[in-house]
Amino acid sequence: MSNVDFNEMQRVRKQFEQLQSLFQKYLPNVDPDLIYDLLTRLRENPGITPTYTLEVYTEKDVDSAKTIDFIYKITGAMATVYDNGTHYVINQKLSLNILKNISDLKNIIEITGAPTTLGCWLSDSVKRGGI
Secondary structure, eight states: OOHHHHHHHHHHHHHHHHHHHHHHHHOTTBOHHHHHHHHHHHHHOTTOOOEEEEEEEEOTTOOHHHHHHHHHHHHSSOOEEEGGGTEEEEEEEOOHHHHHHHHTSTTEEEEEEEEOHHHHHHHHHHHHTOO
């Protein structure tokens, strides 16, 4: 590897670390892989809001009814509750703003998620020009 290539790779690494720092600063409770995946999908298909299954984990002493209500007000989707009121699952279209609003709720420990099957199929189909 030439010196120029090495310097460019160092630059890529530094940019990546800066991006990770921004993720941590503005969305500290959100899995960085979820943010990266969302941003990638939004860039590849800017006219399509991708659909995700989100998993929101909270502290034990959270009022489940209030948390469900807050999530509904933010997303318009009803959460399913698991694990004695500490694990909420929502299927919905996702944007960075929605992710930020959920992340800002009190007592959130972590938000993870993955594209839903339909969202992946639709996104891939649009990319191929099928829809």
